[in-house]
Amino acid sequence: MAKEFELNEVEVWDGNYAASQALRQAQIDVVAAYPITPSTPIVEGYGAYVANGYVDGEFVMVESEHGAMSGCVGAAAAGGRVATATSSQGFALMVEVLYQASGMRLPIVLTVVNRALASPLNVRGDHSDMYLGRDSGWIQLDAYNPQEAYDLTLCAFRIGEHLDVRLPVMVHQDGFTTSHKAQNVTPLKDDVAYKFVGDYVPVNDMLDFSRPVTHGAQTEEDWHFEHKAKQHKALMDSRTVIDEVLAEFKELTGREYKRVETYYMEDAEVALVVLGSSVETAVIAAEELRAEGIKAGIVSPRCFRPFPYDLVRDALDVPSLKAVCCMDKSAPGGAMGALFNEISAAAYTTESRPLITNYIYGLGGRDFSIEEAKRIFKEQKAHADAGHITTPIQQFSGVRGPKLGFFETRRG
Amino acid sequence: MIEIRWHSRAGQGAVTGAKGLGSVVATTGKQVQAYALYGSAKRGAAMNAYNRIDDKPIRNQETKMFPDYVFVIDPALAFTDDITKNDKPETQYIITTHLSKEELISQIPALQDKVDRTYVVDCMQISLDTIGRAMPNTPILGAFMKVSKMYELDFFLDNMKKVLSKFPQRIIDANMEAITRAYNEVK
Numbered sequence: 001m002a003k004e005f006e007l008n009e010v011e012v013w014d015g016n017y018a019a020s021q022a023l024r025q026a027q028i029d030v031v032a033a034y035p036i037t038p039s040t041p042i043v044e045g046y047g048a049y050v051a052n053g054y055v056d057g058e059f060v061m062v063e064s065e066h067g068a069m070s071g072c073v074g075a076a077a078a079g080g081r082v083a084t085a086t087s088s089q090g091f092a093l094m095v096e097v098l099y100q101a102s103g104m105r106l107p108i109v110l111t112v113v114n115r116a117l118a119s120p121l122n123v124r125g126d127h128s129d130m131y132l133g134r135d136s137g138w139i140q141l142d143a144y145n146p147q148e149a150y151d152l153t154l155c156a157f158r159i160g161e162h163l164d165v166r167l168p169v170m171v172h173q174d175g176f177t178t179s180h181k182a183q184n185v186t187p188l189k190d191d192v193a194y195k196f197v198g199d200y201v202p203v204n205d206m207l208d209f210s211r212p213v214t215h216g217a218q219t220e221e222d223w224h225f226e227h228k229a230k231q232h233k234a235l236m237d238s239r240t241v242i243d244e245v246l247a248e249f250k251e252l253t254g255r256e257y258k259r260v261e262t263y264y265m266e267d268a269e270v271a272l273v274v275l276g277s278s279v280e281t282a283v284i285a286a287e288e289l290r291a292e293g294i295k296a297g298i299v300s301p302r303c304f305r306p307f308p309y310d311l312v313r314d315a316l317d318v319p320s321l322k323a324v325c326c327m328d329k330s331a332p333g334g335a336m337g338a339l340f341n342e343i344s345a346a347a348y349t350t351e352s353r354p355l356i357t358n359y360i361y362g363l364g365g366r367d368f369s370i371e372e373a374k375r376i377f378k379e380q381k382a383h384a385d386a387g388h389i390t391t392p393i394q395q396f397s398g399v400r401g402p403k404l405g406f407f408e409t410r411r412g
Numbered sequence: 413m414i415e416i417r418w419h420s421r422a423g424q425g426a427v428t429g430a431k432g433l434g435s436v437v438a439t440t441g442k443q444v445q446a447y448a449l450y451g452s453a454k455r456g457a458a459m460n461a462y463n464r465i466d467d468k469p470i471r472n473q474e475t476k477m478f479p480d481y482v483f484v485i486d487p488a489l490a491f492t493d494d495i496t497k498n499d500k501p502e503t504q505y506i507i508t509t510h511l512s513k514e515e516l517i518s519q520i521p522a523l524q525d526k527v528d529r530t531y532v533v534d535c536m537q538i539s540l541d542t543i544g545r546a547m548p549n550t551p552i553l554g555a556f557m558k559v560s561k562m563y564e565l566d567f568f569l570d571n572m573k574k575v576l577s578k579f580p581q582r583i584i585d586a587n588m589e590a591i592t593r594a595y596n597e598v599k
Contacts, residue, residue, distance in 0.1 A: 012435045012444060145473075177473050181447035182431050184438050184469075277473040284471050367475045 002027060003053045004190050013185040015149040015178035019085065019111045019171070020045030022153035024055050025193035026109075029080035029200070032060040032071025034090060037123045038175040039113035042085035065090035069097035069110075076106035077215045079205025081157065083108065087175060088115035091129040095136065101168045102137030103231060104215050105203075107160030108168040110138070111153060114276065115175040116364045124365020125175030127275060127329040130304065131338055137231055139169040139238055140304040144279050147185045149173040151255055154188070157197045158245045165238045166203060167231075172304070174277040176365060188253070196252055235306045242303060259303035260311035264290065267320050268297030270380035271354075273312075273343050274327040275300060278361075278368045282327075285373035295320065296377045301339075312346040316354060322384030323355040325376055327397075329362040336394055336407075355383050355411070361397035372397055413470070416556075417479040418461035419489045420549075422453045426461035426485060429549030433463055433556075436571040440563075443470050458486075458493055479503055481556065485535060485548040496522040506555050506598065508535040508548050513599055531559050533598040535590075542590040543583070554591035555598035565595050 005024065013021070020042045023031070031050075033043035049055045060075075062068045068084050076082040086094060091112060101108050117128040133140060139159060143149040152171045160169040173179055188196070204213045219227060242259060250256045263283050265271065272282050279300045286296035299315045301308050316324065324347065328337025335341070340358035347356060359376060362368050376397065383389050392405025416433075420426030427448045434446035445464040453459050462477060464470050478498045484490045484507040495505065505526065509516050513532045517523045523530050533555040535548035543550075550572070557568050569588050576584045 010438055012431060012438045012446065014447075174473075176447075176449075177475075181445055181473075182434055183445050184443050280471040280473045369474045369476060370472065 002056050005049075005054050007187050007189065009186065011185050011187055012182045013146050013150070014041075014180050014182045015143070015146040015173040016041035016113065016180065017045060018146040018150035018185050019153050019173070020049075021187060022150050022193070023083050023109075023111070024049045025188070025190055026081065026083070026154065026157050026197045027055060027194060028057050028083050030058045030060060030072070030075035030082045031084055032062050032068045032075065032082075033084045034062050034065045034068045034086075036065070036087050036090035038115060038125070038179045039085040039087040039090075039111065041179075042111055042113070065093040066097060069094040069101065072108045073097060073101050073104065073106060076101070076108050077104060077206050079202035079207045081161070081200040082106075083111065085111040085113065087113045088117055088123075088129050092117060092132060095132060098133060098136040098138060098168075100216060103227070105166045105231070105234070106168055107157075107166055109153065109156045109160060110168065110170045111149075112170050112172045113175045113179040114172055122364040123175070125177050125179075126363050126365065128331065130172050130275075131330040133170060134305055134338065137167070137235060138305060139165075139167055139235065139242070141169065141171050142275055142300075142302050142304055143171060143173045143178065144277050145178055146173075146181065146183050147255070148257070149178060150185055150187060151249065151253070152257065154193055154197055155245050155249055155257070158248075159238065159242050161198075161200065162238075162241045162245070163201065163203070165234060165241050167234055167238060172276070177277040192252070196249070239303075239306055239308070257302060258311075259301070259308040260315050261298075261300045261302050262315045263298040264295075265297040265299060265315055265318055265321075267295055268318060269295040269320050269322050269384055270377055271297040271299055271316070271321060271324045272327055272373065272376065273299045273301075273324060273339060275304065275329065275339065278327065278329065281368055281370055282373045285370045285377060288370070289374055289377050294377060294381055297321075307342055309342075309346050312343060313350055316343075316347045317350040317352055319352055321352050321354045323357070323380035325357045325359055325380050327359050327361055327376075331363055332360060332394075340394070355389050355409070357383070357389055357391065358394040359397045360394070363399075366398050368398070414463075414465040414481070415477040415479045416463040416465075416481045416483065417477060418463075419482065419484045419486065419493045419495055420459055420461060421455075421486045421489070422450055422457045422459050423455035424485055425547055425549030426459065429485075429553060430461040430463050432550070432572065432575045433553055435575045436563075436568060437465050439571055442467060445470050447475075449475060458489060481506065481560065483552050483556065484508060485552050487536060490516065490520060496526070503529065504559060505530045506552060506559055507532050508552065510534050510537060531555065531598050533594050535594055538590050538593045538597070542593065543586040550587045551590040551594035554594035557591075558595045558598050565592065
């Protein structure tokens with residue numbers, strides 16, 4: 001029996017420590033891990049809990065992140081509650097196995113501390129790795145601060161392991177900005193947290209020798225498509241389960257999470273759509289601008305996958321809304337930012353059809369300031385006043401060198 | 413909102429100090445942030461750590477700040493770092509040095525119009541005498557308590573003991589002595 005960990009009512013934890021405490025409280029059976037900056041302390045913390053008797057689990061050291069996720073797949077198929085953590089290059093090396101995990105419908109939890117992808121080598125936070133996972137068939141939840149990293153990691157087990165879902169879940173937090181920033185965190189007591197997460201219910205576990213099963217079978221054109229269609233439907237249908245689990249978590253803690261978070265959108269004229277810790281900074285900018293008379297709002301798809309197309313549309317279907325800027329913290333590699341594309345698609349089906357522009361920002365951990373958020377809001381106000389987009393549709397925020405911009409509007 | 417910027421070298425305990433301060437302040441019901449900019453910095457490299465303290469939840473995730481207090485915990489950084497960066501008219505400076513305040517300020521032009529808001533304390537010597545090695549992170553907090561009048565010394569010491577509780581008693585006692593000395597010696 002694992003020892004209880006003594007916790008204060010309010011702790012000062014960084015995002016990494018918060019996530020590792022959530023993994024401990026969920027009493028994971030197996031963590032197979034290959035540590036990488038900035039997510040190292042998550043698995044380091046779990047290793048310490050195992051060594052000191054706070055978890056009845058196994059810490060499996062492997063030779064690479066590919067091995068780490070492979071170990072997780074094996075342990076999950078065997079019938080255990082499994083989790084690990086990674087970032088950046090480690091995430092990239094896991095990608096092949098991420099698709100295996102979701103295709104095999106294994107509810108593994110992966111805590112991802114978002115970090116830029118090389119080259120050039122960079123350990124700081126942007127959303128390149130989070131975006132790299134977006135077609136992998138995993139549920140992706142996004143935490144903006146350490147409290148949320150803790151809360152959403154607990155929720156991730158409930159969501160992924162739900163018998164109507166059985167899909168792996170990533171919980172994202174921003175490298176350094178969240179992972180290494182200590183803030184007030186109100187944790188649950190061990191027994192309360194475990195009761196919320198619940199006992200692990202194995203499905204088709206390989207260690208049930210009375211009922212032999214095959215995992216990861218080969219299918220060609222005869223069955224592959226049916227499997228993938230079913231997997232996609234499961235991911236789409238997980239939306240209601242996510243809502244239920246988040247509602248239950250609110251019931252327990254008073255802390256409310258939604259698949260799409262909105263701030264000041266009821267009467268907004270201009271809005272930013274943004275992910276991660278930048279949401280927090282943007283909210284302050286919106287509050288300051290409202291004091292100056294600019295009706296600014298924020299929309300953030302906290303649930304990045306399954307993409308909340310319907311809720312994004314609801315959030316943007318505000319009659320007063322004239323101009324929206326989608327902020328992508330990942331190098332778009334010769335396209336518009338992914339968030340811009342997805343938000344635009346949802347907004348296209350609204351009555352209000354706001355003007356939509358795209359900023360690439362924050363790459364490699366470049367600081368995102370309140371001042372810059374306000375400047376971008378004011379630029380949206382200029383679009384709204386002019387009735388058309390007055391700048392190139394895609395621009396770069398906070399980058400040195402000649403001003404970059406791509407594509408002009410044909411509206412207005 | 414109170415904002416604090418630490419100027420330190422990696423390995424001098426600025427991150428631990430910032431988190432320790434945050435933990436003590438959080439026990440009084442306030443909201444805190446403690447963070448650092450170091451990433452792949454190696455021991456000895458100049459780095460910054462930061463604290464934010466407020467009565468309401470802290471949303472700002474911007475790294476840059478306009479500090480109310482600047483702690484310089486490595487003596488040489490007062491000369492080589494831009495310690496008055498993003499200065500406000502009321503920013504107060506607490507600097508580790510073996511020099512007198514007058515000697516220090518005479519050598520640092522940026523401080524010459526900030527005489528009345530510059531404080532000096534020799535956290536290096538204090539930590540060598542008490543902890544046994546150059547570890548200026550906890551003594552600077554003693555000096556900060558004196559300058560800011562944030563908490564009574566005894567209250568701060570009691571709470572700092574809890575933060576350090578995983579260390580051997582000998583280390584805790586040495587840190588308490590270091591904090592107390594810096595509190596009494598800061599000028």
